[in-house]
Amino acid sequence: MSSSYVTVLRTPGAVRLFGAALIGRLSYGVVPLSLVLAVTGATGSYARAGWLMALFSISGVLISPLRAGLVDRHGPRRALPPMAAGYALVLLGLAAATWRPGVPYPALLALAVAAGVFAPPLGPVTRARWSALLPDPGLRRRAYSLDTVAEELLYVTGPLLSGVIAAATARPALGVVVGAVLVLGGTLALAASVHDGPAPTEAGSTSTEDRSSSWRLLARTRQPLAAAAAAGAGLGAFGLLAVVFAQRHGRTADVAWVEATLAAGSAIGGLVLGALDWRASAQARLAVLTTAFAGALALTSLAPTLPLLAAVAALAGLTVAPTLTTAYLLTDELAGPGRRTRAGAWVNACFNAGGSAGTALAGLLADRLALPLCLVLAATPALAALTAARGRAAAAPGDGRPSGEPSAGAGAGVAESRR
Structure with missing residues (x-):
């Protein structure tokens, strides 16, 4: 049991870190499908929804190392809350813009790019914190395995939750709102679970x-x-x-x-x-x-x-x-x-x-x-x-x-x- 998954979760701070990260990262499973459905309903075009999601993804991929570098330099507690707040605000803007048809398409594209820019790097931050919490290689491997499997499952349950929200309310944009709440709450909890400033093992x-x-x-x-x-x-x-x-x-x-x-x-x-x-x-x-x-x-x-x-x-x-x-x-x-x-x-x-x-x-x-x-x-x-x-x-x-x-x-x- 000394090297089991139970031991990983019994490590001081592990459950708090893992739980907060799962809440925040569930947003990344919920938002994509909700946003596709909301944009399609607002614009009447799958092609436009596809282009918007492409810009959302590309901007996130290109800026991701820069955001992660800010976390390494300033620490999760300082760097993550502004990113989460900006991302949540942009998601709320997208939800409002797609609640009903009529918003110009270029405005939706601009909001999608902004969302990709602000999205906090919760996965990399969580894995870096596992390394700080678990210096033992065997336990760290188990923590990473557990983290990766949980992330895989989030990208299965997230779209299901999006579908339930869209079917129950006929308002897919509400799923985007849920995503904003999840990412803000989870990120703030994650930031609060770590020490002020960069961790000693990650001093930038x-x-x-x-x-x-x-x-x-x-x-x-x-x-x-x-x-x-x-x-x-x-x-x-x-x-x-x-x-x-x-x-x-x-x-x-x-x-x-x-x-x-x-x-x-x-x-x-x-x-x-x-x-x-x-x-x-x-x-x-x-x-x-x-x-x-x-x-x-x-x-x-x-x-x-x-x-x-x-x-x-x-x-x-x-x-x-x-x-x-x-x-x-x-x-x-x-x-x-x-x-x-x-x-x-x-x-x-x-x-x-x-x-x-x-x-x-x-x-x-x-x-x-x-x-x-x-x-x-x-x-x-x-x-x-x-x-x-x-x-x-x-x-x-x-x-x-x-x-x-x-x-x-x-x-x-x-x-x-x-x-």
Whole structure:
């Protein structure tokens, strides 16, 4: 029990941190679907809703490392409340603007960009705080696994809550209001759960030092960043191609079962990863997981029916949360104190950018190539990411950083926009 999930939650401050983070991050599961429905109802156009959500996502991805850097420099208690307040106010503005038709579309686009700019980096902050609370590698791995699985489940329950609100009230904009309340309450509680200013293990460096070390940080963390981008690209492409598969089999609605089995497999894989002790280094484990993810995605090309596609999706899901958990852990380790939140935000940004690119490319290819070939191609980003793994392995002996977690004892630690 000394190294179990129960021990993680019994750590002083852990339950308060975890609970506050879950409340705030639930907003990121609720807002996207609510906003799509609200904008579609207000403008009468799915295309306009799509462009608005694209700007919302892109602005969030581009600004995410900058916001995380502010948290590293000034501490969560100082940096998070202004971001949460700004984000909540913009969400309320979007809710008011989409409550009824009539607001000019450019105004909606401007509000969407502002929302992406202000969205607080709750995921990276939470993981950085886990590192501060749990210096033991085994417990930290379990905390990251638990955190990743919980995040996966939030992106399943969030859209369900959005759908319930829209169906019960016929006002999808009300879901945006709920998202504003969740993110403000959760973020303020999260900020209150940490010490004033930057934590001792995360004391930020000067802005000049930050700028001079940015490229070195990206180069040092290229393996986990490439793995996160590849996972996002593969999942983004597979999500769209699964819809195409279901449509061609005349059972479009049943694609939900494919997504559900993928999420279930991811949750199981994440919990298993955290429960076991590992002797392999995080770099080696990430390379194996990336390869397994690519292989499972390629296997989906052989599925002749939706039930078999769902079964293979569950197999692929077993590697998703472990891959992301390992990427977060390795990035945290390689970044070191003072840059943990920012490095975690880069993992999020790479995952989200990969997902957007994968979805877009899959849409282009689905009309031009056979569907099985498209499913095989969805696995190629993960295979390409292995090049970064080999480069990292070659650079590790002389980079001045530890190559992984301890090899004995506790062992080596290891969809939607993640913010």
